[in-house]
Amino acid sequence: MGEVIHNPGDSAGPVHEAAAVSTGSLPSAEVVDDALSAAYARFRDDASGRVADYIPALAEADPSLFGLSVADVHGSVRQAGDASHPFSIQSISKAFVFALVDQALGRESVRRRVGVNNTGLPFNSILAIELNHGSPMNPMVNAGALATTSLVPGADAADRWDFVQQGLSRFAGRELKLDMRVYTSEAGSNQRNESIARLLDSYERLGWDPIQTTDVYTKQCSLSVTTRDLAIMGSTLAAGGVNPLTGDQVVDASVCRDTLAALATSGLYERSGDWLYEIGMPGKSGVSGGILTIAPGKGGLAAFSPGLDPAGNSIRGQRATHYLSGALGLNLFASAPHLRPEVGTY
Numbered sequence: 001m002g003e004v005i006h007n008p009g010d011s012a013g014p015v016h017e018a019a020a021v022s023t024g025s026l027p028s029a030e031v032v033d034d035a036l037s038a039a040y041a042r043f044r045d046d047a048s049g050r051v052a053d054y055i056p057a058l059a060e061a062d063p064s065l066f067g068l069s070v071a072d073v074h075g076s077v078r079q080a081g082d083a084s085h086p087f088s089i090q091s092i093s094k095a096f097v098f099a100l101v102d103q104a105l106g107r108e109s110v111r112r113r114v115g116v117n118n119t120g121l122p123f124n125s126i127l128a129i130e131l132n133h134g135s136p137m138n139p140m141v142n143a144g145a146l147a148t149t150s151l152v153p154g155a156d157a158a159d160r161w162d163f164v165q166q167g168l169s170r171f172a173g174r175e176l177k178l179d180m181r182v183y184t185s186e187a188g189s190n191q192r193n194e195s196i197a198r199l200l201d202s203y204e205r206l207g208w209d210p211i212q213t214t215d216v217y218t219k220q221c222s223l224s225v226t227t228r229d230l231a232i233m234g235s236t237l238a239a240g241g242v243n244p245l246t247g248d249q250v251v252d253a254s255v256c257r258d259t260l261a262a263l264a265t266s267g268l269y270e271r272s273g274d275w276l277y278e279i280g281m282p283g284k285s286g287v288s289g290g291i292l293t294i295a296p297g298k299g300g301l302a303a304f305s306p307g308l309d310p311a312g313n314s315i316r317g318q319r320a321t322h323y324l325s326g327a328l329g330l331n332l333f334a335s336a337p338h339l340r341p342e343v344g345t346y
């Protein structure tokens, strides 16, 4: 399936035209494999960007690592490169904690307390809170993620952490473990997140103690995943909350809809508009170099490469996802196949 089209100026070979644009599923495993191999080959030597250095453990990351995984809503997972290399999930956890809290508290309550609009400012901005009179604005920046984590149900810190760890593990279909090295490193250099939490608390925007909230948030960011895990977590959101490997209904379909909408507005921080314009799907990045993208009803795409742009998004991850979005015909706004996105803008 899929007519092979040569993209003008495409030095790395053909791009498969969007065979699946009008259908409800990803293209065949063979087409996905070809697209993954082509994306991997095209960007294998592109170690652009800088690794995050404000968290000491992340500064040691190897910028040559590059992994890609695609999981469909039926449990098929295809991959290329370092797809089994573990890394800390970082901000990608925000999407899933938001989903769990949205499920537990209800969409209007979370929307009122956290918000769903972009700040236009960096993910760890304190100015954004002040400019918005204490509103954390959206669940995908640190302020909104801290506010969301402060709403996690539980009698004490252990209960709340258990809720988060078990919930994210259900999305992945296996038990996700804490990377203690990353957790200890971030917990020891966490003044900014603690300040954000205290500032939100001063505006009565937190549902729990600011320092304990920051600790659970830091743990959620330190869960160890691979691109394979992320792709499955994404495919669970794509499949209306049912994990395609385990059959577990982790959250309701309406919660997935809410989560994908929040990702579309803010998943790549102040670059979310550029992302949606180019890739045309909701996505979420993290400073360890992961990017997860969701094709609603179809599946999840995950990329990992530690070199970041100034907003904290993996550069090679964005480029590879852009390529895959075009090659697999996943842009939600490209209703006509000939509107295949140009490859190479990123």
Ligand SMILES: NC(=O)CC[C@H](N)C(=O)O
Binding pocket: 090, 091, 092, 123, 124, 142, 186, 193, 218, 221, 285, 286, 287, 288, 312
């Ligand atoms: N953008 C990110 O991935 C940031 C997550 C990181 N744990 C932080 O709070 O700074």
